[in-house]
Amino acid sequence: MLNTLIVGASGYAGVELATYLNRHPHMNITALAVSAQSPDAGKLLSDLHPQLKGIVDLPLQPLSEASEWADKVDVVFLATAHEVSHDLAPEFLKAGCVVFDLSGAFRVNDDAFYTQYYGFSHQHQDWLDKAVYGLAEWQHDKIKDAQLVAVPGCYPTAAQLSLKPLVEAGLLNDAQWPVINATSGVSGAGRKANVGTSFCEVSLQPYGLFNHRHHPEIVAHLGTPVIFTPHLGSFPRGILSTTTCRLKAGVTQQDVAVAFHKAYHDKPLVRVYEKGVPALKAVVGLPFCDIGFAMQGEHLIVVAAEDNLLKGASSQAVQCLNIRFGFPETLSLI
Numbered sequence: 001m002l003n004t005l006i007v008g009a010s011g012y013a014g015v016e017l018a019t020y021l022n023r024h025p026h027m028n029i030t031a032l033a034v035s036a037q038s039p040d041a042g043k044l045l046s047d048l049h050p051q052l053k054g055i056v057d058l059p060l061q062p063l064s065e066a067s068e069w070a071d072k073v074d075v076v077f078l079a080t081a082h083e084v085s086h087d088l089a090p091e092f093l094k095a096g097c098v099v100f101d102l103s104g105a106f107r108v109n110d111d112a113f114y115t116q117y118y119g120f121s122h123q124h125q126d127w128l129d130k131a132v133y134g135l136a137e138w139q140h141d142k143i144k145d146a147q148l149v150a151v152p153g154c155y156p157t158a159a160q161l162s163l164k165p166l167v168e169a170g171l172l173n174d175a176q177w178p179v180i181n182a183t184s185g186v187s188g189a190g191r192k193a194n195v196g197t198s199f200c201e202v203s204l205q206p207y208g209l210f211n212h213r214h215h216p217e218i219v220a221h222l223g224t225p226v227i228f229t230p231h232l233g234s235f236p237r238g239i240l241s242t243t244t245c246r247l248k249a250g251v252t253q254q255d256v257a258v259a260f261h262k263a264y265h266d267k268p269l270v271r272v273y274e275k276g277v278p279a280l281k282a283v284v285g286l287p288f289c290d291i292g293f294a295m296q297g298e299h300l301i302v303v304a305a306e307d308n309l310l311k312g313a314s315s316q317a318v319q320c321l322n323i324r325f326g327f328p329e330t331l332s333l334i
């Protein structure tokens, strides 16, 4: 058994981690942690998330120092904000733990990226150098040897799963940048209440036009420029990503189908539709990313649907755990 600590366990991503890890045959949840000053310290996870009553009734423990737990666990999941993960990850890594970080703190190896998009100057270049990006279907061999896995953001997961097969197959006409429009449910903003995500204020709208931090994350790992516009939708969970791109002259529907088949035929958590495109109802609450596409002449539309908290966060983290430790990739997930 691997002893594991979930930091940020009371949050939306954290509770999903606890749910999946609780039923993982090789994982023992040693503790659930929240901040030292958390108003929820001492409560049971199931007090905050009653769907877990009788399933995960562990207490939420205040975390002052990583050293409180670092020598008691083998694996740490950080379901915490970027600046928190930035500070905590190196402490657990120093103690030899394997760390899966769900924040953006170690996803892109470029200090200017953090200064510009995250508001802090990265202090751990050594770990930025060693971090492995956890896009599970595309990073399998690197994840197997990682001590620090930087789990991708929810939008970048859907965007890259949509476009990487086409980039790898050389099918895109780079005279037209792919345009990604994605809409996320409100849980993408986290459990902390704020006016912008309160019930009466939420309305379908774009945000982060030309300046969202996921844009450079997508470009850095996709290796090609894109235009990315996120949207906030009036629903709790899910991301629907619609990407429009231009194909090279002569590319056929079969070429596109072959590219997606080659990429995902042996990847059980990405489901490529032979016809039609996905809707959120097919994936919310499930660890899949569903992909469909339509073509007209040299123009292609790729639609991807995922649960932002699952394939966009916690189930992808567990997928990376399974790969890292040689377990079946879907263990505890389906």
Ligand SMILES: NC(=O)C1=CN([C@@H]2O[C@H](COP(=O)(O)OP(=O)(O)OC[C@H]3O[C@@H](n4cnc5c(N)ncnc54)[C@H](OP(=O)(O)O)[C@@H]3O)[C@@H](O)[C@H]2O)C=CC1
Residues within 6 Å of the ligand: 007, 008, 009, 010, 011, 012, 013, 014, 033, 034, 035, 036, 037, 038, 039, 040, 063, 078, 079, 080, 081, 082, 084, 102, 103, 104, 152, 153, 154, 187, 188, 189, 190, 191, 192, 308, 309, 312, 313
């Ligand atoms: N929501 C989503 O769709 C996705 C989120 N992510 C990323 O995953 C991470 C978690 O997101 P999400 O679950 O939405 O966030 P939430 O705000 O819902 O949860 C954050 C958690 O971190 C805890 N926390 C806050 N400060 C500290 C601290 N100093 N030490 C330890 N724990 C702390 C909070 O508890 P408390 O404040 O009581 O201490 C809470 O448990 C973030 O980095 C987010 O960007 C990634 C992909 C998708």
Ligand SMILES: CC(=O)N[C@@H](CCC(=O)OP(=O)(O)O)C(=O)O
Residues within 6 Å of the ligand: 102, 103, 104, 152, 153, 154, 155, 184, 185, 186, 187, 188, 189, 190, 230, 232
């Ligand atoms: C609706 C909403 O607010 N979504 C979040 C993305 C959540 C996510 O993917 O988190 P990280 O990349 O931070 O890990 C946002 O746009 O910032």
